[in-house]
Amino acid sequence: MRFTIPVPDAAAHAAARERLDGLVKPVGSLGRLEELAAWLSAAHGCVPPRPLTDVRVVVFAGDHGVSALSAYPREVTGAMVRVFLAGHSGVNVLAEQVGARVRVADIAVDWDVSDVPASVLAHKIRRGSGSIDVEDALLPGEALRAFEAGLSLADEEISTGADLLIPGDMGIGNTAVCAALVAASLGLPAAEVVGAGTGVDSAGLARKVEAVSAALARAAGRVEDPFERLTALGSACAAATAGFLVQAAARAVPVLLDGVFSGAAALVARDIAPGAERWWLAGHRSTEPSQAFALKALGLEPILDLGLRLGEGSGAVQAVPTLRAARAILADMGLLADLT
Structure with a gap:
C-alpha cells in the first residue's frame, strides 16, 4: 500500500x-x-x-484481551461509549469549550449493540482483540480492514469540512497495547515503556511488564512489517487510528495527536506512509513513558504538559486555543x- x-x-x-x-x-x-x-x-x-473553525474529534473505541491488567473492568469501554453518545464524557465537556465536535466510532467494542446508532457501528471490525501476551490481537487481514476504516473516517470528516482533526481513544487495556507497539517499533524493552495506565499499583505494574514482555517475545521476527506488527501486538483501534492519521496527511489536513494511544498509532502510521508525520502536532504530554519515546522518534514536542492521562482526545483538545492564538x-x- x-x-x-x-x-x-x-x-x-x-x-x-x-x-x-x-x-x-x-x-x-x-x-x-x-x-x-x-x-x-x-x-x-x-x-x-x-482560521481553525471546524475541529473534529473522532474517538476510536474497542476492547482488548489484556484488559485484565487494568485497574478497571472491560465493561467500562462500552459504558463509556454510551457516555460519549450522551455528551457527558471528559472530551465532550472539554471539546464544547473550544467549539469542537466529537464523534465516537465502535471499531472493536465487545458489547450489546441492539440500541446503538448505526453511525457508531458503521466501521466495526470485530468484538474485542486477542490477549497479546498469548495470541495475536487480530486475525489475518483485520489490520488492513481496520486501517481502511480509519482512512474512511478521515475522509468523512474532511469531506464535510473538518480543518483540524484529533484522534481520541477509548478501551480498557489500551496502554498495554501501546507499550507493546512502541517497544516493537523502536526496539525497546517492556520495562522502559510500560506505565501505570489507569492507575495500577506496583504489583499490577509488574504483571503488565511481564505481559508486554511475553507479547514481544511471542511476536519476535514479525514486527518489521507495520501491518504484521498491528496484527500481532496492536488492536483494530490502533490500526484504524493509523489509517486516520495517514489519510489526514494525504489530504493535507493538520492533526493534533492526543496521548499515548495516538502516539503509538502514529509510529506505525509513519512506517506505512513516511512523511505523514509532517502533518501532525503533539497536543500534550502524557504521563505514560511510551508516549515520550514515540514523540521523540517522530520529532514532535508536546504543546502542553498538564499531567493528563484520560485519553479520549481530551489533552489535544486543550491545545486548540494555543493553535488559534498562534x-x-x-x-x-x-x-x-x-x-x-
Whole structure:
C-alpha cells in the first residue's frame, strides 16, 4: 500500500517567519507560538493561516484481551461509549469549550449493540482483540480492514469540512497495547515503556511488564512489517487510528495527536506512509513513558504538559486555543515597520 504525502509549503513557512520577525515585539519573544504559527502557515500554504473553525474529534473505541491488567473492568469501554453518545464524557465537556465536535466510532467494542446508532457501528471490525501476551490481537487481514476504516473516517470528516482533526481513544487495556507497539517499533524493552495506565499499583505494574514482555517475545521476527506488527501486538483501534492519521496527511489536513494511544498509532502510521508525520502536532504530554519515546522518534514536542492521562482526545483538545492564538499573532498583530 503506497500513499502520496504532500510536503507542507516551505515558502509559506519562510514568509511566516519573516512576518513574525517584523511584528511589534522583540524577535522570537513569543517563543513556541511563533513556531506553531509558521507550522500552520506551511500546512495551509498561506500567511496568515486560515482560521481553525471546524475541529473534529473522532474517538476510536474497542476492547482488548489484556484488559485484565487494568485497574478497571472491560465493561467500562462500552459504558463509556454510551457516555460519549450522551455528551457527558471528559472530551465532550472539554471539546464544547473550544467549539469542537466529537464523534465516537465502535471499531472493536465487545458489547450489546441492539440500541446503538448505526453511525457508531458503521466501521466495526470485530468484538474485542486477542490477549497479546498469548495470541495475536487480530486475525489475518483485520489490520488492513481496520486501517481502511480509519482512512474512511478521515475522509468523512474532511469531506464535510473538518480543518483540524484529533484522534481520541477509548478501551480498557489500551496502554498495554501501546507499550507493546512502541517497544516493537523502536526496539525497546517492556520495562522502559510500560506505565501505570489507569492507575495500577506496583504489583499490577509488574504483571503488565511481564505481559508486554511475553507479547514481544511471542511476536519476535514479525514486527518489521507495520501491518504484521498491528496484527500481532496492536488492536483494530490502533490500526484504524493509523489509517486516520495517514489519510489526514494525504489530504493535507493538520492533526493534533492526543496521548499515548495516538502516539503509538502514529509510529506505525509513519512506517506505512513516511512523511505523514509532517502533518501532525503533539497536543500534550502524557504521563505514560511510551508516549515520550514515540514523540521523540517522530520529532514532535508536546504543546502542553498538564499531567493528563484520560485519553479520549481530551489533552489535544486543550491545545486548540494555543493553535488559534498562534494564528492570531500572524493575522492581527501590527508590524514594526508601520510604527510612526
